[in-house]
Amino acid sequence: MPVLASARYGKDNVRVYKVHRDEKTGVQSVTEMTVCCLLEGEIETSYTQADNSVVVATDSIKNTIYIKAKEHPVNPPELYASHLGSHFLSRYPHISAAHIKVVVHRWARMSVDGSPHPHSFFRDSEETRTVEATISRSPSSSQNGSDVRLDLKSSIAGLSVLKSTGSAFHGFVRDEFTTLPETWDRILSTDIDCTWTWKPFASLAYVQGGVERFDRAWESARGIIMKTFATDDSASVQNTMYKMCEQILEAVPEADKTAFSLPNKHYFEIDLSWHKGLKNTGKDAEVYAPQSGPSGLIKCEVARDVPMVIR
Numbered sequence: 001m002p003v004l005a006s007a008r009y010g011k012d013n014v015r016v017y018k019v020h021r022d023e024k025t026g027v028q029s030v031t032e033m034t035v036c037c038l039l040e041g042e043i044e045t046s047y048t049q050a051d052n053s054v055v056v057a058t059d060s061i062k063n064t065i066y067i068k069a070k071e072h073p074v075n076p077p078e079l080y081a082s083h084l085g086s087h088f089l090s091r092y093p094h095i096s097a098a099h100i101k102v103v104v105h106r107w108a109r110m111s112v113d114g115s116p117h118p119h120s121f122f123r124d125s126e127e128t129r130t131v132e133a134t135i136s137r138s139p140s141s142s143q144n145g146s147d148v149r150l151d152l153k154s155s156i157a158g159l160s161v162l163k164s165t166g167s168a169f170h171g172f173v174r175d176e177f178t179t180l181p182e183t184w185d186r187i188l189s190t191d192i193d194c195t196w197t198w199k200p201f202a203s204l205a206y207v208q209g210g211v212e213r214f215d216r217a218w219e220s221a222r223g224i225i226m227k228t229f230a231t232d233d234s235a236s237v238q239n240t241m242y243k244m245c246e247q248i249l250e251a252v253p254e255a256d257k258t259a260f261s262l263p264n265k266h267y268f269e270i271d272l273s274w275h276k277g278l279k280n281t282g283k284d285a286e287v288y289a290p291q292s293g294p295s296g297l298i299k300c301e302v303a304r305d306v307p308m309v310i311r
């Protein structure tokens with residue numbers, strides 16, 4: 001007899017834009033984000049018995065995403081995701097968890113004639129800031145919506161970086177499957193995907209109190225990633241990403257874990273000696289062929305050994 005092993009549902013790809021107008025200065029600020037909101041709970045009968053009485057329509061979930069964006073700040077995204085997820089638990093007793101993903105897209109302020117423009121922006125990169133939040137009832141709580149636990153993960157993704165030297169890769173396994181030469185000087189390029197997992201928050205109030213921690217962590221992580229990428233005499237993607245994780249855990253004491261997923265985007269030397277003896281390999285290499293694939297894919301998670309709850 002089959003059983004419904006797990007189920008969640010909701011609305012994905014909800015695009016939201018919010019403007020903040022400073023009436024005194026006339027300066028406007030904008031946030032654009034893509035939101036996914038999936039609910040879990042006592043919803044089995046909607047799958048197994050066509051019982052829609054337990055279904056909060058995905059259309060209503062979409063409406064709620066807009067309404068909560070109007071009622072609450074959308075920055076930092078960790079706060080907005082926490083408000084949104086908490087709403088579903090307090091409003092619907094049969095919902096036990098809300099899984100929220102908020103991806104924030106960049107709109108950088110334009111500089112016009114050397115001055116920041118009050119209401120014009122440009123997309124300066126495909127980099128995103130993301131939060132994944134799971135808001136669930138604490139095991140001890142009754143279904144009154146008050147006792148929730150918030151598990152938050154913050155990420156930077158799509159930050160493309162390249163260094164033209166300062167990276168080596170040698171000493172790896174050499175056997176009958178190996179063709180890659182060792183190198184003491186190579187191009188290193190990747191798309192940063194970095195996530196830090198917050199210690200669980202015991203209630204929405206703990207997310208709201210000290211809300212500056214989220215922007216501070218994002219700025220620290222981004223700075224550490226850039227500085228380490230630039231200055232590390234890289235022995236491998238593995239070793240450089242581990243150094244980044246160590247520093248992020250040190251800079252963000254309320255994070256339990258840091259993870260990276262990094263493609264190693266290859267740039268191949270091109271032998272041009274067939275053309276008039278052009279020297280373009282080894283120390284003479286200047287023109288390279290960037291590869292769209294395949295790429296390496298290197299991942300790690302670095303955890304602190306003492307788990308605890310923020311209260």
Ligand SMILES: O=c1[nH]c(=O)c2[nH]c(=O)[nH]c2[nH]1
Nearest residue numbers: 169180235236237238264296
């Ligand atoms: O930094 C690297 N790590 C690897 O595991 C690897 N494998 C490879 O072919 N090149 C690289 N570079």
